[in-house]
Amino acid sequence: MNTHRKLHLMNKLKKARAEGIAWFFYALLVFSFSLYTTQKANAGEEPASGQLTLVDATGNSLDALHLSTHVDMQINGLIAKVTVEQAFTNNSDEWREGVYVFPLDEQAAVNAMEMVIGDRRIKGEIKEKEVAEKIYQQAKAEGKKASLVSQQRPNLFTQKVANIPPRETISVSLTYTQRVEYHSGQFGLRFPLTLTQRYIPNSANLETNVVENTKNWDDERWENSAPDTAEKTPTSIDLAAGGYGWQSFNPIIHTQKPTPQVPDAHLISPPMVLAQGQYGDGQYEQTGKDNRATISIQLDAGFNVANIESLYHQITINKPPSSAYNVELTNGSTLMDRDFVLQWRATASSAPQAAVFKETLAGEDYLLLMLLPPQGQQQHTQSLSRDIVFVVDTSGSMQGTSIQQAKRSLQFALRGLNPSDTFNIIEFDTSFSRFRSRPVSATASNVQAAVSWVNNLNADNGTEMYAALEEAFDQLASINPNGTENSKSSNNLQQVVFITDGAVGNEQALLSLIHRRLNNARLFTVAIGSAPNSYFMRKAAQFGKGANVFIGDTAEVTHKMNALLSKLKTTLVSDINVQWPQQSEVYPQRIPDLYAGEPLLLAAKTSGAMGTIDISGNTALQPWQSQLTINPYHNNSGVAQVWAKSKIDALEDSKTEGANPQDVRKQVVDVALTHALITPYTSFVAVEELVSRPAHQPVQTQAVANLKPQGQTVSYPKTATSATFNLVLGIGLLLLAFALQLRSIIRALLHSFAPSECSGVNV
Template identity: 45%
Template sequence: MYLSRIHQLFSRDLKRFGGWQYWLLFRCLPMLVFTALSIMILASTSAQAEDYLDDVASGQMLLREEGEDYQPAPTQSTKVDLVVTGMLATVTVEQEFHNAGADWVEGVYAFPLPEDAAVRRLEMLIGERRIVGKIRERKEAKRVYQQALKQGKKAVLVEQQRPNLFTNRVANIAPGEKITVRLEYVQSVEHRSGRFSLRLPTTITPRYMPGIETETANQDMNENVAVTPSHGWAWPTDQVTDAHLISPLQYFAQGSDSAPLNRIKISARLDMGMPLASIESPYHEIALSRRAGVYSVKLAQGSAEMDRDFVLQWSAASGSLPGAAFFTERVDDQYYGLLMLVPPASQRAAETVPREIVFVIDTSGSMGGVSIKQAKGSLTRALRHLGPNDRFNVIEFNSSHRALFQHAVPASHHNLQLASEYVRHLEASGGTEMMPALQLALKLPGAQDELRPEPALRQVIFITDGAVGNESALFEQIVDSLGGSRLFTVGIGSAPNAWFMRKAAEYGRGTFTYIGDVAEVGEKMDALFLNLTRPVATHLNVDWPDGVDVWPARTPDLYAGEPLLIAVKLGDELPIDGLKIQGLLGETEWSTKLQFPAALNPLSMNNSEGVATLWARKNIEGLIDEKYRGKSEDWVRQRVLPLALKHSLLSPYTSFVAVEEVVSRSESEAAKSKPLPNTRPQGQSPQFFAYPNTATTAAANIWLGSFLLLIALFIIAIRERGADA
């Protein structure tokens, strides 16, 4: 009855006014309703905050809990000092937390570090007081911290959520008080194609959380606990049980010309023991000085916004780089070593072989802004490198996935034109459902006929920012489905998930390439394809003495120009006969030998601090990798935990905790927990995404709400007409 009445009214008015007015009404009404509601909400919020904004200093952040007034949030600044000696870097990170409000607070801050960082020291500085942290089993560290928080003692807890993502909790910061947390870690210097580099991530790209939301999380090794994502935007899901811990709040930077909100100061000292030809930072302006062969670097402006990775690159003067080098450290009468091996580049052009190359491009919401331009530029550049004997396909994915062709097609002029036009129209939107696209890309080709023989080489090139929370499931998929393929990852954006990208390439027996700026697309994609066509260093073997503990345990194959770093525990003496290294470069035999003068005279050994720490870190990483090859969680934990405790290293099973025994806050004064947002990566568009694929998108909610409001208006109109009648 009511539907019939609505239809009559609608038909009568449509005839009276014409159809175009109603078309305009239905097209514009949702946006008009949304705009009106937004203005009402902003007006309400502004009225509530008006009394507070008058007294807020420039750049200060306000937080408001439900039912409470706006309060200044604890502010945070970071200072980083890098000391590079040979192939090792010792890095000190200082994070200062300042409570500008009137309440006692707990500061909670999620922060990134390099994926290969071996975090080995924690200190808490309160004025002139210094409290040294201790490494403990993860559950025990959390219990100690929560007890200190409850008792009113100052405390710090640092936990690893991912190898490149950590959480720092600082308990009982008094009003107006500053507390500094100092972390120290060791990492290896990367070397590729004659260039050394270090990368320091400063912010976090929001990760997509696939699965169905839950109210409990398996965050403490098989212990289900109720959670509230008060310090992040995501709830745990059945696929990402710690989503609430890896989804920190974020805000926009004000721009490069304004004062940084999350500011960072960076200084570096390079002591390579050889003359350097160049030093540069592609994404920041730096000031450089040199004294007695040691190079000093700092930010030209003193500080910068934490909205992009800091990368420092340098190259040695011509002829200064050895083909192999060995760095040693003696700790507790035990020798540890780090072997750096750079196979010589082939002087002969590689024989062209037929290839099947599958390009996978991420077009999800996290790729919005500059990132999608970089990704499209990278793929367009890659298509130009295909030869007439190659076959290829393109897979696009966001909330769903789609292949351009049903199967790999010849790289003909026509097919390449179709692919280029397809790439040109790609846009970023939706979630990051990576698993189906990865499964499709790694799926082995079907039966081949005589006209389409099996390719000699199958390569998958994955172009993404890696903004996903289900990394472990993806690693397992790669290990299970790789077959004879090779997986190469191309990291896009100013703050990609480099740990996922690097490990995915490692499991895929490929390499990882990072592109942080559109201007780098040509150079880096050209270098990637040059390596894809050059001979591979295979059957590498190091003649280690008996009884040594080597990581990685199996020497991997290398692409020409790629670095190799092997960490080893040698025991109580150095090998007197040195080390012999041999392998095949293409079809040519290659070998070299390293001697150790210190084996005959230990006093002459040049001690390289951090080698032992790096060995333990690589050992832990190798043991954790066994989970993706079928080992149980308990098997891995029983081996990693004692190793991490012995070497005082942060790991998935250990945390750092520091507690000041003096009670600072009385029990009558409550402490509120305040999250400290990260700065959104530079160039990234707003992220109205990261919901599970079963959730309704924000756009759908807007249109649904507008439609329901429209129905309500019709009902009101019907009742008014009835009343008038």
């Protein structure tokens, strides 16, 4: 080998070695970081858990701030008065501020708060939100114990507790009034113990690319094929602002960034962790929390009760003579990982058909009216053909048992279609896809193909509801009203059935869409999971002029979907009109249609309530009317708060319909300050005047984690790349570095020893 060739070969080898070394160190860096993050994940040190933990003398982990909750309910007829006491125990040797985002029923009218320090109870005051925040922050800075309770959503609140001393406990007690629910002969109420973490859309761009599944599959091929979603294109996502839109945190305070659609994202994104002993991502969660609640209920239904049951918890029931029923948790306490639901039913002979509850407060009379639709009408109503679009959530929050409940619910509804109906299915996560390009007739073959398509759905990624709902409305609007294969009659009922857990933060944008695009259609919601966003699900059904149902267990699918399908097919009473004896302020102002098993519920304020209330409407066969007499001697505590909450909800809804936000705010504040209610613009604040924390000792803020809902056994999509993926990437890059170095050496040798012979060879 001559000198020139030797130099050429040496230069090639040096270059190959330099490139290989560079790739090797880059791969080694990625591999080392991946190994570090994997070890942290395996050790249960996931930063997104929001946990601060200490270690006791035995080496066991101990929460720096421990939360315990006690719930006391007094139920009288249609009114429930609930007191929730949340205790924050500081197990550390440092002063703490606790921040806890927690759910309540969206109908809760929170009208009292107390801070409990030992045997001292400090009553909270209702203030405009900005004023209350300033009072709290000043007290915190001065070292005074203080508490602040604010509303982020009608069913989501934030509790702040400042200057909790080392090894001591501060409790905050909230009292609220809510209306008892009634559905299909069953009375009940729901107390949320945790929440499903909200998806935060990261872009104002709501456009989504769609994949159409319009192949002419036969039944056998559909049985064995998954939905064609490989080409689905996600909506515009800002990865730096939170990846798929699921929350991200630092270990002390949650730091989800605000987005154009959800400017308060950081206020509705608490840390979420598994309960102790639960499994996640296929492995035991060593650092799970033990948030527990005790529940005590006194139930005076006002009629003879046939049975009392809790859907998801074991309860013990006692009935002392001449007293209300006492209901307790059988095990004394429960993990706060799913909603508590209590239901009771009247005996056949005592089932009420109507009720009026009255409260007199500050010279004003407040009324709460409940009226059931006429009995025996349903079998006489005629079911019209329907154009129906099913919208099903397949996002990450639906993982676990929720997606199974959703699929079974949807398949049940599909099998209940009539041949004269038309239908389509839209499934969505970060993007959406369709069963067919437009609604098709509900023939046996089409229904069977749809059932098979649904069977192959899986849950993953983000929750971009907006585009999926918009597509559903577009499909209904595009159907030819003059009669085609897809529309048998211009009298077809047009309906959307929305199956989801409602775990989003942009509720207002979605409700605005429903209001604008619904036209003559009706929207029905099926709330899925052990801790759904009940506010959004009920409000969407209200805006959609439909009804809603909650399914928290797969065993409930059949009877609850049967009840919903009955409502889908018939409206019992429409065009309802109510005449009050005096001039009254009534909410809701637009009375909805009545469906089978659904009551008419109205709240009114009037002066000198006495006389009768006349109700009229139309059934499928004939006009209908009823009359109720007001008992002037009854006084039912809590009715005034129910009315005030109903008015506040109506004012907030008016923003969706174009009302001036500043005018709405002023009116809401006036009602809230009069009735001492928490609203989006008012908060409760309590301050102990005694200075407790020495000025030289700092106070550390800690976000108190909620438990992940029961049944969610896998993690949501993460903002950052997963540790496992990083580890695989690091190993792959190491192998690539060696391969590139070997390739460069071989090419250098070949070109040096036989450059002319190897000119056509690719290495």
